[in-house]
Amino acid sequence: MKTTPLSIPLSIPGLAPVRECLVAATIRSRMRGLLGRDGLPEGTVMAFPGCRLLHTVGMRFALDIVFLDASCRVVRAFENVRPGRLFIWGGLGARTAVEARTGWLLRNADPLAGSR
Numbered sequence: 001m002k003t004t005p006l007s008i009p010l011s012i013p014g015l016a017p018v019r020e021c022l023v024a025a026t027i028r029s030r031m032r033g034l035l036g037r038d039g040l041p042e043g044t045v046m047a048f049p050g051c052r053l054l055h056t057v058g059m060r061f062a063l064d065i066v067f068l069d070a071s072c073r074v075v076r077a078f079e080n081v082r083p084g085r086l087f088i089w090g091g092l093g094a095r096t097a098v099e100a101r102t103g104w105l106l107r108n109a110d111p112l113a114g115s116r
Contacts, residue, residue, distance in 0.1 A: 020044045022046045035059065038060055040101040051094070054087075065100075
């Protein structure tokens with residue numbers, strides 16, 4: 001059975017507008033994430049609630065990754081994370097990880113100068 005991630009509205013202050021937020025809400029969708037995709041459309045992100053740690057092993061494209069706290073404030077951000085990274089740690093305050101196509105962070109004001 002094929003599952004499609006849940007889509008919800010998302011707005012993160014200081015970052016590019018999000019047109020579509022895919023939510024990895026099930027174990028299956030969390031394990032799959034963006035694996036097997038060749039990219040993400042402009043304005044589309046994938047959120048992983050309850051996630052403080054990601055990897056990019058098996059990915060086909062680079063990502064911008066943002067970790068959010070419980071109030072959806074950015075606590076850590078990474079630009080242009082290449083495929084093959086074993087650990088991307090959001091820190092103890094992180095509650096949700098958001099993955100977007102590379103360049104999403106660069107088009108906006110720096111939300112966390114020096115935190116990368």
